[in-house]
Amino acid sequence: MWKKEKKQETQEVSPEKEEGRDLYEWAQALVCSVLAVVLLFTFVIRLIGVDGHSMVPTLQDGDRLLVLNAMLDNDYEYGDIVVLRKDTFLEEPIVKRVIATEGQTVDIDFVSGAVYVDGELLEEDYINEPTYVEEGTEFPLTVPEGSIFVMGDNRNHSSDSRSSDLGTVDTRYVIGKAVFLLFPGADEATGQRDFGRIGPIAGID
Structure with missing residues (x-):
């Protein structure tokens, strides 16, 4: 015991x-x-801030985006919002929208502001204004293999693939796709932060 x-x-x-x-x-x-x-x-996602007004009205200066790493998803299509960095163009990452992918032909009528891909007029309800500004790239232009053609939604205040300094972008320069607006920057016109804009960033159907 x-x-x-x-x-x-x-x-x-x-x-x-x-x-x-x-x-x-x-x-x-x-x-x-x-x-x-x-x-x-x-290895999966990154947090990247929007710097500038080239994606207005979709994105505002100061927005904070969750970006899916390009190593996990590098199948780009029209409407995707991507973050890329090409040091010979700009040292900082830039945010743009995919307008065309490899093999597609882009043409822009800078008089009417209309953008065509493979002869079809794009219905661009996401842009701030029609595309009137030329930046040196000659059109029509066929996107090379392994590349994409990108533009900002604030068309006349965006340096993008219309610029001969950038042109079509090799997808190896793409950091990833923006998938979620985590924190809103101040609205360009009102200076207010619209928290109602927080949420998934969808492509164009």
């Missing part, structure tokens, strides 16, 4: 040891959570 009671006593854990074990488990969970977040933002 005495031996049994002694064995039970040795199995009891002191409050200090119990507290230490809880602290260790809490620290382990915290480290795992931090590691998961680091891996997520390194």
